[in-house]
Every structure is written in C-alpha cells, then in structure tokens.
Amino acid sequence: MWQGVFAEFRPGLLSTEADLSRAEAELGFALPASYRAFAQECGAGRIGGQLRIATPVPVPSADVVTRAHVIAHSVAVAIDSLAENPLTRDEPHRFTIEGDADAALMEHAAFFGETSGGSFLFWDVTAGSEEYEIWALDADLETIHFGGTDLLALVRGLQGAEILHILGGADAPLPSLFEGDDEAALARLALEAPAGDLEA
Template identity: 85%
Template sequence: MWQRVFTEFRPGLLSTEADLDRAEAELGFALPASYRAFARECGAGRIGGQLRIATPVPEPAVDLVTRAHVIAHSVAVAIDSLSENALTRDEPHRFTVEGDSDAALMERAAFFGETESGSFLFWDVTPGSAEYEIWALGADLETIHFGGADLLALVRGLQGAEILHILGGAEAPLPASFEGDDAEALARIGAEAVPAEGRA
C-alpha cells in the first residue's frame, strides 16, 4: 500500500511483528492498523525529507517507545518553564485546539512523529479504536491542528495544500518521497544523539 503513496520510495529498517508487539506492550495501547502497515512496509526514515515517523527499531534514538517518552517529557518541561518566565508565569498554559475536540485531548496524546520545523505529531489514543485521530502540536507548544483520521490521510494531506492547515506557517507540500534509514544509518543517528560526555 505505502509504495503507491510515494513516487520515490526507499524503505528503511523494517519493524517486525515482534517489534510492534513489544512497542504495544511498553506503551500500553494497541498501535493503529495504518501505522503498523507503515512500520512493516516503510520502516525507519523520513517522509518528504521533513517528517520522521518513529518506528519500533533497536536504535533508541529513533525507536517509537523512546521517542514517545522523550517528546512528551520535553513538551512538559518546556511548558513548565513558562511558569518561571516573568512574562508568562501569571498566565496558565492553554492549548488552542481547532474544532470542537474535548479539553482532555492532550491527556490522551501519544507522540509518534516530529518535523524538521519543530511540530510534533500525536495520536488521540481512544481505547477500542482500530485507528486514532492524528493531531499536530505546533512548535509554539500551543496550537493544535487536526492531521487526519489515520496515518495514510495525514501523509496524503501533507503532500497537498492541506499541509498549510495541518502544520501552519509557510510550509510547502511535502515531496511524495520516503527515504529509509538502514541499521548503519540508524546507528549513526544514535551516535550523534549521545552527548559528548557520554561518548568513549
């Protein structure tokens, strides 16, 4: 299926059923069907050179479980730091969510992707659903836009004019390309992510 979505397609390190099952067990919820197909057919890599969807792989720097926790922690720390800023400490942090989504949206958020421009993608994890709605948290950590009903809808939207609505700003449609990362490339990414003092 995914090979028909990209005109330029080079798969990366693919996730196995065992990898996906491990991620589900560690995250505590079922992974959406469209995402499972993406992880098995495309694997680790970048969409249109701008968007990385984290997949269950042996390299922690790009692994779904690790990235989900790291992004959630980073967002929480950044929001907490606003309370220490003299300009913002008297204002409680508020998310601006498009549409009529309920206020608990961010409490159900499970992050799984990020763009080069600093936006974060997350699922609205609703137990019992085969797919979860996808939302994009802007780099300002305030604006939240609807991304799509599933991963396929999101990617197709980002390849067209809908990207202006999903990610905002002056974003141009993403090229219909997927450039995968093999095990060697993922190891390099992991090494670059290690702080200098942690290297041998």
C-alpha cells in the same frame, strides 16, 4: 499499500511483528492499523525530507517507545519553564485546539512523529479503536491542528494543500518521497543528534 503513496520510495529498517508487539506492550495500547502497515512496509526514515515517523526498531534512540517518552517529557519541561518565567508565569498555559476537539485532548496524547520545523505528531488514543485521530502540536507548544483520521490520510494531506492547515509555518506540500534509514544510519543519527534527541 505504502509504496503507491510515494513517487520515490526507499524503505528503511522495517519493524517485525515482534517489534510491534513489544512496542504495544511498553506503550500500553494497540498500535493503529495504518501505522502498523507503515512500520512494516516503509520502516524507519523520513517523509518528504521533513517528517520522521518513529517506528518500533532495535535502535533505542530511534524507537517509537523512546521517542514518545522523550517528546512528551520535552513538551512538559518546556511548558513548566513558561510557568517559571516572570514574563509568562501569571498566565496559565493553554492549548488552542482546532475544531470541536475535547479540551482534554493532550491528556491522552501519544507522540510518534516530529518535523524538522519543530512540530510534533500525536495520536488521540481511544480505547477500542482500530485507528486514532492524528493531531499536530506546533513548535509554539500551544496550537494544535487536526492531522487526519489515520496515518495514510495524514501523509496524503501533507503532500497537498492541506499541509497549510496541518503544520504551522509550512509553505508548500511535502515531496512525494520516502527516504529510509537502515540500522547503521539510525545509529549514526543518534550519535550526531543532541543528547536525548533524534533529528527529524
């Protein structure tokens, strides 16, 4: 399925069924079907040179479980720092959510992707669903845009004009390109990235 989404396609380190089961156990929810197919067919790598979807892999710094926790922690720390800043502490932090989404959206967010521009992708984890809606938190940590009903819809949207509504600051559709990273490349990225981070 996924090879047909990209004009240029080079798979990376693929997730096994065991990898996916381990991630589900550690995250505490079932991974959506479109994401499971992506992890098994595309693997670790970048979409259009700008978007990295974290997948279950045996490289801890690049693994979706680690990335979910690191991104959530980083976002929480950044928001807490605004509360301590004399210029912003008198105004409680608020998220501006596109459309009719529930104001409690961030309470059940599970992060799984990041862009080179600083946006973070997350699932709105809903028990009993085969797919979770995907949302994008802008680099300003305030604005949240709807990304798609599943991962396939998100990627197709990012390859077209919808990117302007999904990613703040985007000025052109992403190239139809998937560049995979093997285990050695992921290990090198971990060494090159700042502590606790993995470059998108």
